[in-house]
Amino acid sequence: MDTPAADGPPQQLVSDVFARACTSREAFEGVTSRWSSLVLLALAEGPHRFGELRRRVEGVSERMLAQSLRGLERDGLLLRADAGTIPPRVDYSLTPLGDRVATSLRVLADTLEAAVPSIDGSRLDFDSRPR
Template identity: 45%
Template sequence: MLVPDTYAANCPTRLVLDRIADKWAVLVLALLAQGPLRFNALRRRIEGVSQKMLSQTLKGLERDGLVRRTAFPTVPVTVEYAITPLGATLAERVELLRDWAEQHIAAVQAAQARYDQAA
């Protein structure tokens, strides 16, 4: 059995890093960590995400075992998304990144302004 090494080009952990480095995946996981939501509720909460992008993100997270999709036999069919236990372990860490971004955005923007002014 191979030992995971994210620095190796062929390491499958890179696929997971691609998923969690995606801003839409981060936002979906953070919201679902608060409780199950339907597709349109997610779309309303995550401003700027297209229907297509949200659908692709949810499918990818479901494939990775991070999100569970449940369809209810109503007319029309009601679909709800919930975080899985595995997804919850990741959401804890993702929430730290989201918090960091909110707390340090002013410093990042100031650094960007200094850099752009010097260039």
Template identity: 55%
Template sequence: MSAEPSTEDLVADVFARDCTSRRALENVTGKWGGLALTALREGPYRFNALRRRVDGVSEKMLAQTLQALERDGLVKREVLATIPARVEYTLTPLGADVAEQIFGLIELIESRMPEVTAARADYDANH
């Protein structure tokens, strides 16, 4: 396993193959990352409650997604001192900023669904 690059080695161009932020972008924009982050905008979630909120995600995929988002500093996993122990997930300040941007994109897409639906129908009719 290779070490993370130092800050001097960071490439700040997500289009560059060696861009150190590309993986973080993939974690955020993958099938489940954006949905998990957006759900966490609503407040802390326990694992199973978050899984119910993000309908369709498997237990394994949600666990992997949350782990990747935690590693990127977007999500905080907190083990609560209760009996039995509980785990809650919350957004970090960075995660809240990213989630806000994703939420804006979701709002835009949802508000423009009639156009998307029409474009799909047109495409399907011509291909």
């Protein structure tokens, strides 16, 4: 942060995902990690309880789900609302930042879903090639 007398456009991005120690890279890795991205996608459809997420995100274990939720909560992408009742009830919902992130992930997922035939073809071709 050494911009002594910068009078250019309001804000300049000083953070860089390519930089190993940058918060944005850590957050990027957190967001794109296997289960977190799917959790965000699920929450983009509306608030969910723990068990609902577990069922929605096919194949996630309770351990990984809990871990992903903690990470996303820590980065301020989602809100955890513990009703404090018995039996327990905890609701998860996206913050505005989480919603923006989830929106980009949705675009990505849509692109990939639409490209499935192309991808399948490419894989077949690649795998049939020698070496």
